[in-house]
Amino acid sequence: MVRALLLVVAWCCCGTTACWSMQVNGQSKPPAVARWPHEARVGFFHIHADYDFSARIGFFRQLESLPRELSETLGIKISEEPIHLILFGKQNDYRMYLRTHFPDLPSRQALFIKRRGPGMVFAFESQRLEIDLRHEATHALLHASLPYVPLWLDEGLAEYFEIPAAQRRNGNPHHSYVRMAALVGKAPSIHKLEAIGGIDEMGNPQYRQAWAWVHFFLHESDQSRAVLQEFLRDLQVHSPPGSFARRVATDLPGHPQRFIKHFR
Template sequence: MPLVGAKSANPPTRQGRWKSSSLLVMVLLCALPGCGAFRHNTTTGLPQRHKFTADQLVVQSDIRLPKNHPLIQDLEHLREEMAHTLQLPLQKQPVTVYLFADEVRYAQYLQTAFPNLPPRRAYFVGTTDELAVYTFWGEKIQEDLRHEYTHGVLHASLKDVPLWLDEGLAEYFEIVSSKHGFNAEYAQQLTEALNNGWRPDVKRLEQLGDVGQMQKADYLEAWAWAHFMLHDSETTQAVLVDFLNELRFDAHPGPLSDRLAKALPHYDERFVAYAATLQQNLMTAGATRIRD
């Protein structure tokens, strides 16, 4: 199923992935790289000046980027990190990163190729022919590349992945590896929300089928559920890992929340208790920053 994912054009606001099965998107995707209309237009065309392949990563960029550039090495490592963390086989299908020199050229291309999509800092577009990331050289390049590449690796490995979980894992893995998916800003907001009486509802997230429905708070909650499942206990980790491994062969294995409920009958309460440990991490992180 073709899908489109995105990062916000105006940092730091987080936006999300588009997922659509509509004919419209099929048509839009047909107007993509392969259909020469854009190939010969140097203003709006895809980056073609520099190209190299590193394992399952193909990079086409306006600017020269050595194969051993830390950003590229980071993505190669991310692929291994995801396979290890999610206990999935190393993805084989390549993901192509189209890296534009600047935001203007990137925006021009996106506007031409995807006229109906709002501006975002980065996109992931998956079709049966190609898994592609589009972004530009900017301040958030590492975060954006990691986020979109996560979508790419997931869709190279799985038949499908629910929107909320796709975004939750992309939010998790966009954080540099040494932080194990810990997003201090999100942790802070989560703590405040819980203190104000907000309660998690993964079943609600599971109903979200279109990125237009997803608000910033939904990305935060999706990240929190991903973090919870990966770090709360072996039980929660197994629920996620088993679910993802079923998605390798079955695009619709039923809601993840049913599995959580079966493994942990009071999983909502457990989530809230886990969030308190995130708050603890936050305090520790704050203390570390002061010492630094």
């Protein structure tokens, strides 16, 4: 089904979960367009499920706000193209479906796939479903709206938006780890994150570091937020953004020290 893999955008493995996020080039029709036993449409999200997901409808009403949250937080226009969420009531059925339709992909907790058409997110019912869907939907919205997203930033933003909006400033589980490192004067290197060449180079520390820099840029000051927003806007208008690390070194002098102060 997947004729040619053009670009693996992201790989995610955070604690007990993992997502596989990728952009592919294929001619075949996405399986998401088939009729499913239970379907609904919430904002940009087209939900297809093999089980009755009505107990989750409150969550999907919240998820409907995610495009606006991204737009307001990041200062970019979010594409209105539909995103298909394909949900399974049982993990075994999810795995069997993916083995059948995407046999070349590794088995993961959740999956985002984008071909030339709308993005597709695959997940199964579990205690982590809401986190998985916010995470993958963030990838889907970013890749629908931007021509390219650097790997570390793609994952850092997905980690940031995967928890409910009210908890994003202070409630992410990454926060305490990053604070402890900051207390002993450690700030991760943006250069090293930017140099990550593939998904297999990203482990839990890299996801946490990517989240930490996203949190810093969004919450340290208006100046830091403007640096990230301007970079994303340049991406959106196809203006070559260059190295983010070099841009930060110029536009936000002393950022490692500011990072440590921010998390202390």
